[in-house]
Amino acid sequence: KAGVTQTPRYLIKTRGQQVTLSCSPISGHRSVSWYQQTPGQGLQFLFEYFSETQRNKGNFPGRFSGRQFSNSRSEMNVSTLELGDSALYLCASSPVVVYGTDTQYFGPGTRLTVL
């Protein structure tokens, strides 16, 4: 099976712009989670989507948003970019099992640089 794919892999934007990042989960996986990784804060949870609905949200401002499509693909959007939004943005997918545990598998990430 192909792994989680994220596009683009690298992105350079300027302050005030907005950006959209894309994530394609592993085939058959129905949940998609997003994480932000910075040197100062480490890996932090942004939000999680299942069946096109946001089920869980981290402590990030409203400038960060996301959505999930009927094919489980997901996008996240950051509006009015700030220098501090420079980070590695990671997407993870999981199958959503009824019983037992549910393992998240990560993509390679999108490196966003805000100038």
Add this chain to the structure above:
Amino acid sequence: DAKTTQPPSMDCAEGRAANLPCNHSTISGNEYVYWYRQIHSQGPQYIIHGLKNNETNEMASLIITEDRKSSTLILPHATLRDTAVYYCIVRLTQGGSEKLVFGKGTKLTVNP
């Protein structure tokens, strides 16, 4: 906040076993222990997870103490490619809605 405590760094000689400890003294009965690793600037890679029993797969072994308050990840024959940051995560899973809370992890350096 992360519910686990790990040493910030460890060294291991190539070909030897690497034993990475993790303390999770407040773990609940239905929480799993997960291990991921992250090689520089790549996405975290799932390694192994367990609830009560010891687990082994092609990558590693996971030893969980009987009281479940600590665990050890064992890489039986470490190679240079195992140099990475290793994260131990305690996670309650309910259909995937529970987020992963990452701590700072252990930076493992495998030396030739």
